[in-house]
Amino acid sequence: MPRDSVPIILHYKDSAFTVYSLEEYSQLPDSLKGSVEQQYYVDSVYNVLQYINTPAAVKEDDGSQDSGFSIVMIVVFGIIAFNIYRLIRQLIKEQNNPADAATFETDEGNEPEPAVRYLIYKGDELKFSDDEVHTVCKKYNPYYQKLNADKQPVFVERVQEFIRSKDFYICSPKGYKEMPILISASAVQITFGLKDFLLPHFSNIIIHPEEYFAYDPFRILVGNVQGHSISLSWKHFLQDYQNPTDGKNVGLHEMAHALQVQYLFRNPKRSNTFKEDYEHYDRIDDDVLNAEKTSGKRLFDENALRNKNEFWATxxxxxxxxxxxxxxQYPDLYESLRIVLNQDTAAM
Ligand SMILES: [Zn+2]
Structure with missing residues (x-):
């Protein structure tokens, strides 16, 4: 079924303008369009939304009703993004610099204006060799580095399968092969002890170069899970993997939310081992949550204590x-996680 194009409402001082295409947007006065950099941003977000909203990009659904809703939410995010962008931009001092990763297309050099403002890769068309996946994981993923040599090929095969089952949307003119490989590796990492690891509810991986905006409530995010999409800020994803012992990892955090959605909320009536084990974990987390609230030596951050889902992800x-x-500090909690995820990280 064809759908209408995605409207973008631009707010400027007391006025609001609605545009329905990039052509209309390009005809706006420069004062409304903002800087060249801001225009790239609008283009990227608009094009990705447009693509997601076309019938060809609508995936075989498993009966859920929330994909339309998620598109609306993403559109709302797009609408507010431009309005807030120039304000926020001043606060973000660090420029995005995705390490020394290799690009998909090696178009390095002086490029005054990239022709492509966003990238879309179908996972089953990304044909990385096992060697490439191994090399990237070996370089950037400390969990993979610690895996026994006989487990590494299993991990690589799972990463390959995960990549093949997803579509990757990169809200930037530059893509890196490390993006699909490492984000898939973080999913494979937390599910490595489980039989089902593909998180089939999530068909889209959306990669932002840095912090991005979401609405309802309005917030700046470095990662979130919504509808059929897992979204991440690449800058934060990489930084967190470069600090593997500080207890913060946005990739693992979002994959943990995705795992909850996949196993607990998708087919809530169907029982599965994960669900049974999770119920055991669920009986323990309240005690730890209360202990943390009064503890002088906290392991969990404020966000984790906000609600049970955040507590789980943390x-x-x-x-x-x-x-x-x-x-x-919390042996019972550790033990319940060891059982839910069926792996023993303290022994690695
Ligand atoms: Zn969270």
């Missing part, structure tokens, strides 16, 4: 990044 981060501390 528990998973700690399970991988501070397993010994977690096991020492």
């Amino acid at each position: 528990s998973v981060e700690l399970f991988f990044e501070k397993p010994i501390e977690l096991k020492t």
Whole structure:
């Protein structure tokens, strides 16, 4: 079924303008369009939304009703993004610099204006060799570095399968092969002890170069899970993997939310081992949550104590990044996570 194009409402002082295409946008006065950099941003977000909203990009659904809703939410995010962008931009001092990763297309050099403002890769068309996946994981993923040599090929094969099952949307003119490989590797990492690891509910991986905006409530995000999409800020994703023992990892955090959605919320009536084990974890987390609220020596941050879903996602981060501390301070919680995820990170 054809859909209408995606409207973008631009707010300027007391007025609001609605545009329905990039052509209309390009005809606006420069004072409304903002700087060249801001225009790239609008182009990128608009094009990705437009692509997601076309029938060809609508995936075979498993009966859920939330994909339309998620598109609306993403559109709303797009609408507010431009309005807030120039304000926020001043606050973001660090320029995005995705390490020394290699590009998909090696178009380095003096490029005054990139022709492409966003990139879309179908996972099953990205044909990385096992060697490439191994090399990237070996370089950037500390979990993979610690895996026994006989487990590494299994990990690589799972990453390959995960990549093949997703579409990757990069909201930037530059893509890096490390993006699909490492983001898939973070999903494979937390599900490595589980039989089902593909998180089939999530068909889209959306990669932003840095912080991005979301609405309802309005917030700046470095990662989130919504509808059929897992979104991440590449800058934060990489930074977190470069600090593997500080207990913070946005990739693992979002994959933990995705795992909850996949196993607990998608087919809530169908029982599965994960769900049964999770219920055991769920009986323990309240005690730890209360202990943390009154503890002088906190392991969990404020965000984790906000609600049980955040507590779960942060528990998973700690399970991988501070397993010994977690096991020492909260042995029952550690043990329940070890059972839910079917792996023992403290013994690695
Ligand atoms: Zn969260």
